[in-house]
Amino acid sequence: MTTTLLAPAPSHDDPARRRERALRLGLYGLLDNWEEIQDQPWVEHVLQLEEAARQRRSLERRLRNARCGRFKPMCDFDWKWPERVDREQIDELFTLSFVKEGANAVFIGPNGVGKSMIAKNLANEAVQRGYTVRFAGASQMLSDLLTQDGPAGLERRFRRYAHPTLLCVDEVGYLSYDSRHADLLFEVINRRQDKSTVVTTNRVFSEWNQVFPNSTSVVALIDRLIHRAEIVEIRGESYRLKEAKEREAERRRARKSKDPGKRKKSA
Numbered sequence: 356m357t358t359t360l361l362a363p364a365p366s367h368d369d370p371a372r373r374r375e376r377a378l379r380l381g382l383y384g385l386l387d388n389w390e391e392i393q394d395q396p397w398v399e400h401v402l403q404l405e406e407a408a409r410q411r412r413s414l415e416r417r418l419r420n421a422r423c424g425r426f427k428p429m430c431d432f433d434w435k436w437p438e439r440v441d442r443e444q445i446d447e448l449f450t451l452s453f454v455k456e457g458a459n460a461v462f463i464g465p466n467g468v469g470k471s472m473i474a475k476n477l478a479n480e481a482v483q484r485g486y487t488v489r490f491a492g493a494s495q496m497l498s499d500l501l502t503q504d505g506p507a508g509l510e511r512r513f514r515r516y517a518h519p520t521l522l523c524v525d526e527v528g529y530l531s532y533d534s535r536h537a538d539l540l541f542e543v544i545n546r547r548q549d550k551s552t553v554v555t556t557n558r559v560f561s562e563w564n565q566v567f568p569n570s571t572s573v574v575a576l577i578d579r580l581i582h583r584a585e586i587v588e589i590r591g592e593s594y595r596l597k598e599a600k601e602r603e604a605e606r607r608r609a610r611k612s613k614d615p616g617k618r619k620k621s622a
Contacts, residue, residue, distance in 0.1 A: 380405045421488040426475035437591035454551045459584035462555045467593025470555040486520040493527040500539045517546035528558035528566045537570035544579045
């Protein structure tokens, strides 16, 4: 095997490199006086401050645009609760190699098994790594597209969902839609052939004709979506229902501990 030696990256102390950074940051006041200040020790510190501020603003902007909302971190995911979940498969998705490849991921499973939680964490991880991301509920996205007035408005909305490096479409299959909704979803997926889309659904693909009844584009939609896609199946009872039962049991215990009659009997 042949080893290729790469030239070392320019040091931040290199005046030429520092000038490139100042130009990229738009620090024209410094550039106008570059010959006088280029060797000053404080120049590097100013550049680092500006770069850090720009990175912070970029992250904040991408987080706002992603619209993930509130979600539990993956450290709170109970891997022992689902009857079936492939942790290695999900861990591999969090390397975001599928995003680099422009592949898709589809999470299939019943309500409450953590599909949306995982999708939101994937979206957040992608934002943290510098990707542009958009998270949207299926109903919200399709209604947004359907209510656009005229071709120009619809085209602008298509660009909103087609542009991000990663698009997450949550809860496909929880409601039924007409053929127009199916056509709109197909168009979004079709425009994202070289970009990654994450979809969560409670319906296996053979049931999507019930989600989009009388639609002629369902087969083509599924074909576009699963081409080069990672299919993640999660089986089990609803974790939200489990938590609700635990909270109710805790409330009952708390009420019993406050019951005076109960305390007297115990005494």
